[in-house]
Amino acid sequence: MYGIKLKVWGDYACFTRPEMKAERVSYDVMTPSAARGILEAIYWKPAIRWVIDRIHVLNPIKHDNVRRNELAGKIPFRNITTAMRDGVSALETFIEDDRQQRAALVLRDVDYVIEAHFEFTGTEDNNEGKHLDMFNRRARSGQCFHRPYFGCREFPVSFELLEGDVPCSLIQGDVDLGWMLHDMDFENNMEAKFFRARMVNGVIDVPPFKEGGAA
Numbered sequence: 001m002y003g004i005k006l007k008v009w010g011d012y013a014c015f016t017r018p019e020m021k022a023e024r025v026s027y028d029v030m031t032p033s034a035a036r037g038i039l040e041a042i043y044w045k046p047a048i049r050w051v052i053d054r055i056h057v058l059n060p061i062k063h064d065n066v067r068r069n070e071l072a073g074k075i076p077f078r079n080i081t082t083a084m085r086d087g088v089s090a091l092e093t094f095i096e097d098d099r100q101q102r103a104a105l106v107l108r109d110v111d112y113v114i115e116a117h118f119e120f121t122g123t124e125d126n127n128e129g130k131h132l133d134m135f136n137r138r139a140r141s142g143q144c145f146h147r148p149y150f151g152c153r154e155f156p157v158s159f160e161l162l163e164g165d166v167p168c169s170l171i172q173g174d175v176d177l178g179w180m181l182h183d184m185d186f187e188n189n190m191e192a193k194f195f196r197a198r199m200v201n202g203v204i205d206v207p208p209f210k211e212g213g214a215a
Helices: 032-042 079-086 126-141
Strands: 005-014 048-057 063-070 101-122 157-159 174-183 191-200 203-205
Touching: 005 032, 005 126, 032 101, 032 126, 032 174, 063 191, 101 126, 126 157
Parallel strands: none
Antiparallel strands: 005 101, 005 157, 048 101, 048 203, 063 101, 174 191, 191 203
C-alpha cells in the first residue's frame, strides 16, 4: 500500500562480501541492506521502517579491479567514550601514519530499480499519506539528508523517483547468486542475516526479513 519505486545508478559500486577479510570483493548486485540505506539517506523517520521488496538489475554485471587508500585502523572505542564524558579530549587519526593501499573488485556502470514499502515502528506518527508524500517529494526534487552511496562513500548514487513502468533489464535468464547478506538484525545483537538470492530476467525478489533470513 505504501510502496515506492526508485531508480538509482552510478559509475561504480562495491557491496562488500563479509567473508572477504583483507581485500574488498563486491557482490554481483546490490544487497537489500544497501538499498535500505539509500532510501534512508533520502527520507528517514523513527516512525517508519523501509522494507525492500524487489531489486531490478538493469545493466549487465561488469567488474573492475581498483586500488584504494584506506585506514588500517579506527579510533578506539575507549577514546570515544572518554571524549563523550569530558567534552575536551581530542578524537583524531593521522591519515599519513595509518594509510594503506588495498585492492578491490568493484562493479562498474550499475543501474538498478528499488521497489520497497514502509512499515510503522509503533510510534504515534503513523500517517501513511504524509510519509509517502514526503518521500516522493524529496525523491522528485533530488533532496536527501546525506548523499547516498553504493557501498563506499566514494561511489555516489544518482537517483530519481520512478512513477511509470520499470525499464526492461538487459539481463535475461535464471541466475543463482548464492547466499547474500539480507540485513543486520538490530533487535538480536546485530546478527547478520542471509538469504539465497536468485535473479530471474534481472529481477531479485527479496523474501521477508524474518522469514527469508538465515544466520
